[in-house]
Amino acid sequence: xxxxxxxxxxxxxxxxxxxxxxKRVSKTVxxxxxxxxxxxxxxxxxxxxxxxxxxxxGEVPEAIRKGKEAAVKNIVTVAIDENKSIPHDYIxxxxxxxxxxxRAPEGTGIIAGGPVRAVVELAGIQNIRTKxxxxxxxxxxxLATLAGLTAIHTPEEVAKMRGKSVEEILG
Numbered sequence: 093x094x095x096x097x098x099x100x101x102x103x104x105x106x107x108x109x110x111x112x113x114x115k116r117v118s119k120t121v122x123x124x125x126x127x128x129x130x131x132x133x134x135x136x137x138x139x140x141x142x143x144x145x146x147x148x149x150g151e152v153p154e155a156i157r158k159g160k161e162a163a164v165k166n167i168v169t170v171a172i173d174e175n176k177s178i179p180h181d182y183i184x185x186x187x188x189x190x191x192x193x194x195r196a197p198e199g200t201g202i203i204a205g206g207p208v209r210a211v212v213e214l215a216g217i218q219n220i221r222t223k224x225x226x227x228x229x230x231x232x233x234x235l236a237t238l239a240g241l242t243a244i245h246t247p248e249e250v251a252k253m254r255g256k257s258v259e260e261i262l263g
Contacts, residue, residue, distance in 0.1 A: 109135040109160050110210045113230040114152060132231055133159035135167070136214025142241070143167035144211070144234050147235035171249070172239045179247065184240020189232035190225040193240055207233040215241060 113132040118125040129152050136142035145162025149155040173179045177195045184191045189207055196219040202212055204222040207230045212220055224233050251258045 095218060107135045107137055107141075107164065108214055109133055109163070110214060111156055111159070112207050112210050112234055114155070117148070129155040131155040131159040132234060133163050134210045134214050134234065135160060135163040136211075136216065138143050138214065138216040140170045140172050140216050140221050141219075142211060142215040142238065143172055144238055146231065149213045168238065168242045170215045170217070171244050171246045172216060173246070177220055178217065178244050180240070182240050184236045184243065185239070186236035187229075187232045187236070188238050189227040189229060189236040191233060191236045191240055192223045193237075193244075194221040195219075196221050206230075210234070211212060211237040211241070229241065 102120045109134055111131055115130045116127055117130050118127050125206065127193065128150055130148045131152070132148065133145050133156060134142065143166050144164040145159045145164070145166065147158025147160070148163055149158055171179050171255055175198050179192060179195065181194045184193065198219060200219040200221065202209055202218065202220055204212055205224050208222045208224055210235055212222070220243050227233065247258050251261045254261070
């Protein structure tokens with residue numbers, strides 16, 4: 093048991109989690125309606141790693157636990173620059189949810205709505221301006237933010253992909 097715990101701590105160092113939304117969902121069956129709970133959970137280490145998960149269960153704590161487990165399974169790495177912001181502006185899309193993300197100088201802070209704020213804070217970004225456009229569905233807004241953050245590349249990554257120097261990329 094102790095060996096298993098040590099291995100997990102080595103893989104995922106101190107992940108923080110935040111519950112973005114808890115919904116009561118129902119399924120109509122022959123005998124009436126069965127109520128369950130759906131929890132949208134974001135986990136992150138504050139150093140560029142973040143993940144999102146959705147858990148469903150008959151009770152809220154169980155749904156949150158399942159959501160956290162699902163989030164840990166699909167953690168992605170986010171590019172962060174020296175200003176603790178994103179390297180460049182980007183528009184993340186998922187379904188009809190669109191999230192506009194703009195890089196910001198030191199001291200700006202996080203200017204973001206609830207679902208977007210949860211993702212960027214847990215990713216370790218401290219200076220960013222965002223605007224949620226289109227759908228207000230929390231799940232889709234969170235997934236659009238995550239899609240946008242994973243699509244952002246540092247100048248070094250772009251230079252390596254194109255076989256050029258960083259100076260050529262930055263102009």
